[in-house]
Amino acid sequence: MRRYIFVPHLLPAISGFEAERLLSLLLSGSKGVHSVSLNVGRLNAEVRVEGDHVVLPGGHVLDEERLRKMIRHKDSVFIIEGRETYRVEVRNGRRYYKLWAPITGRAPTLEISGVHMHRIVEVDPWTDSLMKVNLARVRAGARVLDVCTGLGYTAIASRLRGARYVLTIEKDENVLKIAKANPWSRRLADPQVDIILGDAVEVLPGLPSGSFHVIVHDPPRLSLAGELYSLEFYRELYRVLRRRGILFHYTGNPGGKYRRLNIAKGVAQRLRAVGFKVAYAREALGVIGFK
Numbered sequence: 001m002r003r004y005i006f007v008p009h010l011l012p013a014i015s016g017f018e019a020e021r022l023l024s025l026l027l028s029g030s031k032g033v034h035s036v037s038l039n040v041g042r043l044n045a046e047v048r049v050e051g052d053h054v055v056l057p058g059g060h061v062l063d064e065e066r067l068r069k070m071i072r073h074k075d076s077v078f079i080i081e082g083r084e085t086y087r088v089e090v091r092n093g094r095r096y097y098k099l100w101a102p103i104t105g106r107a108p109t110l111e112i113s114g115v116h117m118h119r120i121v122e123v124d125p126w127t128d129s130l131m132k133v134n135l136a137r138v139r140a141g142a143r144v145l146d147v148c149t150g151l152g153y154t155a156i157a158s159r160l161r162g163a164r165y166v167l168t169i170e171k172d173e174n175v176l177k178i179a180k181a182n183p184w185s186r187r188l189a190d191p192q193v194d195i196i197l198g199d200a201v202e203v204l205p206g207l208p209s210g211s212f213h214v215i216v217h218d219p220p221r222l223s224l225a226g227e228l229y230s231l232e233f234y235r236e237l238y239r240v241l242r243r244r245g246i247l248f249h250y251t252g253n254p255g256g257k258y259r260r261l262n263i264a265k266g267v268a269q270r271l272r273a274v275g276f277k278v279a280y281a282r283e284a285l286g287v288i289g290f291k
């Protein structure tokens with residue numbers, strides 16, 4: 001395990017949907033300056049249509065052929081660097097990671113080998129993360145432990161709610177590589193956010209008791225990360241939380257309503273067993289623990 005220095009890419013990022021809009025401007029022949037959404041909805045910018053290409057802020061030039069290539073993968077995200085276009089994805093052995101932007105203008109999610117890491121039905125990934133930190137009642141001055149960094153949305157949302165400090169833990173460096181290319185993750189580069197690259201199961205025993213006001217626990221589904229739902233892990237969560245501290249534990253909805261109830265119920269039982277008082281947060285598919 002080690003501290004991870006997060007340096008975001010600051011190059012333009014364009015979703016396939018945004019590329020489609022640029023192409024329609026280009027094909028309409030309306031030369032001149034146009035206001036468009038770039039950076040997967042994070043930036044309203046002015047682009048210039050000139051002859052057979054579009055000029056982005058920073059002078060990056062996109063012609064019809066490049067835009068058409070991007071549109072083939074409408075819900076993907078591309079980084080534009082001079083003449084090069086990179087799709088935001090990582091292949092590592094049998095695992096495939098990609099930044100996936102299925103909802104136009106909304107924060108993308110991370111997809112790992114076909115499993116997306118945020119809710120995208122009924123709620124977008126960013127709103128989902130805001131709900132989690134609201135339910136965890138992150139307040140001004142709080143020290144927050146964010147278990148499972150992912151794209152950093154819950155860590156960033158905690159800071160936006162006024163947390164003084166966030167310690168966030170991510171096991172998989174490929175995930176952080178994807179986050180670096182995501183315009184919605186840029187605020188992870190924050191001196192008040194420490195990122196530990198390591199397994200939360202190994203990191204927690206090294207943290208002092210009672211050192212956090214709030215814990216946001218946002219693990220992958222139970223079938224993919226059972227250790228993060230175990231009694232032993234919950235004991236550690238309880239130990240590092242201060243008295244009167246609050247835990248929000250996302251439990252998710254794998255396999256529909258019936259299974260969700262059982263998973264949340266099992267989580268609640270084990271949280272109670274280690275000392276938490278528990279309430280269900282059904283709207284956010286989670287369980288809240290009070291110490």
Ligand SMILES: C[S@@+](CC[C@H](N)C(=O)[O-])C[C@H]1O[C@@H](n2cnc3c(N)ncnc32)[C@H](O)[C@@H]1O
Nearest residue numbers: 117148149150151152153154170171199200218
């Ligand atoms: C649902 S995502 C977290 C989403 C994140 N909170 C956000 O706001 O974007 C779950 C993440 O947990 C990571 N993970 C899985 N097992 C882990 C472990 N044992 N320790 C730390 N991170 C882990 C995965 O790599 C994945 O990035």
